[in-house]
Amino acid sequence: MEAYLGIIAIIVVVALLAAGGMFLLLRPRGKSAPPVEPPEVRPVPGQEQAPPAAVTQDDDAATTTVPPPPVKPAEPMVVPPVVEIPPPSAGRMVRLRARLARSQSTLGKGLLDLLSRDRLDDDTWDEIEETLITADVGVAPTQAMVEELRTKVKVLGSRTPTEVRELLKEQLLTQIGVDTDRTLHVKPHGERPAVVLVVGVNGTGKTTTTGKLARSLIGDGNKVVLGAADTFRAAAADQLQTWGDRVGAEVVRGPEAGDPASVAFDAVAKGVEDKVDVVIVDTAGRLHTKTGLMDELGKVKRVIEKKATVDEVLLVLDATTGQNGMRQARVFAEVVDVTGIALTKLDGTAKGGIIISVQRELGVPVKLVGLGEGPDDLAPFDPEVFVDALLGD
Numbered sequence: 475m476e477a478y479l480g481i482i483a484i485i486v487v488v489a490l491l492a493a494g495g496m497f498l499l500l501r502p503r504g505k506s507a508p509p510v511e512p513p514e515v516r517p518v519p520g521q522e523q524a525p526p527a528a529v530t531q532d533d534d535a536a537t538t539t540v541p542p543p544p545v546k547p548a549e550p551m552v553v554p555p556v557v558e559i560p561p562p563s564a565g566r567m568v569r570l571r572a573r574l575a576r577s578q579s580t581l582g583k584g585l586l587d588l589l590s591r592d593r594l595d596d597d598t599w600d601e602i603e604e605t606l607i608t609a610d611v612g613v614a615p616t617q618a619m620v621e622e623l624r625t626k627v628k629v630l631g632s633r634t635p636t637e638v639r640e641l642l643k644e645q646l647l648t649q650i651g652v653d654t655d656r657t658l659h660v661k662p663h664g665e666r667p668a669v670v671l672v673v674g675v676n677g678t679g680k681t682t683t684t685g686k687l688a689r690s691l692i693g694d695g696n697k698v699v700l701g702a703a704d705t706f707r708a709a710a711a712d713q714l715q716t717w718g719d720r721v722g723a724e725v726v727r728g729p730e731a732g733d734p735a736s737v738a739f740d741a742v743a744k745g746v747e748d749k750v751d752v753v754i755v756d757t758a759g760r761l762h763t764k765t766g767l768m769d770e771l772g773k774v775k776r777v778i779e780k781k782a783t784v785d786e787v788l789l790v791l792d793a794t795t796g797q798n799g800m801r802q803a804r805v806f807a808e809v810v811d812v813t814g815i816a817l818t819k820l821d822g823t824a825k826g827g828i829i830i831s832v833q834r835e836l837g838v839p840v841k842l843v844g845l846g847e848g849p850d851d852l853a854p855f856d857p858e859v860f861v862d863a864l865l866g867d
């Protein structure tokens with residue numbers, strides 16, 4: 475009996491051990507971590523092309539995504555317009571005098587050499603005359619100068635280089651006119667702005683001169699409005715807009731091929747409204763027929779005069795075009811009352827003498843000279859500086 479009880483006890487122990495083993499084998503081993511979902515990466519506006527976030531991937535491990543550092547949304551680029559402050563107009567001719575180098579060597583030095591010869595025979599006087607004519611001084615002024623020089627040289631007898639220079643300077647200044655009033659009329663009339671009308675043949679530098687003049691007036695402390703009444707050439711309005719934007723001058727423009735007079739009127743109205751000092755109106759210089767030109771410019775002027783007075787009619791003339799340019803200029807002078815000449819491209823031409831002939835032909839003073847393509851290469855004309863530059867120091 476005891477043996478039976480022992481066997482039963484052994485069987486119970488073995489059964490208990492087996493059940494415990496089964497429990498250990500089959501019990502759940504704990505929860506495994508859920509796969510890590512990569513966080514959603516939202517495209518940042520303007521950063522769609524940014525490189526993807528760095529991803530580390532083990533062969534059999536879950537994918538881990540390292541989120542990119544936070545990127546601030548790109549702010550829209552607002553570039554503030556850079557408004558330039560141009561230099562004042564005073565002393566510009568002195569600064570730009572070296573630009574007259576070609577006129578200096580042909581006209582100035584040529585004449586000084588000839589007049590310094592010991593013997594001034596007829597051939598030499600012919601050469602002097604030729605030099606003046608070639609430099610566009612014009613026939614009548616040339617003859618007047620040669621006559622005066624002949625008389626003075628006879629009186630002087632032998633001449634020192636200084637005397638020759640003084641003699642020539644005196645003659646050139648007499649022909650150019652030292653006492654001529656070259657003031658640009660740009661003073662406002664109380665609340666009303668001064669108005670400058672810019673006329674001339676296309677390609678002479680009219681739009682460029684309008685832009686340069688605006689800069690120079692702003693440099694002198696004036697407030698300026700520009701009128702793009704050259705509606706004939708679409709690019710002219712854009713060109714003027716660029717000039718205006720650079721110096722903060724308002725530009726009034728109209729539709730392409732629109733009525734120039736209407737643009738001129740609007741520009742002056744804007745100038746009155748904004749209480750500016752000067753309104754400069756760039757016009758189209760189509761030389762189709764004289765009557766056509768007269769009608770167009772006449773209308774522009776009449777329409778402006780409903781609002782203000784036209785203080786200055788500037789005729790732009792290209793110094794390099796010689797007699798042809800002069801003929802065209804004459805037509806303009808016949809249809810409008812030109813009050814001043816802006817002589818452009820005087821840099822790099824040997825024909826500086828055109829200053830003398832154009833004033834004589836048109837009876838109007840040269841008030842401004844263009845001495846280069848740079849924005850500040852327009853200078854108030856100063857005869858003394860001009861002649862000194864021609865003759866050298």
Ligand SMILES: Nc1nc2c(ncn2[C@@H]2O[C@H](COP(=O)(O)OP(=O)(O)OP(=O)(O)O)[C@@H](O)[C@H]2O)c(=O)[nH]1
Pocket residue numbers: 675676677678679680681682683704707710758759818819820821843844845846847851
């Ligand atoms: N070297 C030199 N070039 C100048 C001068 N003034 C103007 N120019 C150049 O002459 C060219 C013609 O100038 P524009 O102002 O476009 O001529 P425009 O008379 O207004 O012509 P339209 O607009 O067609 O009427 C441009 O390349 C200017 O840079 C100057 O004084 N010297």
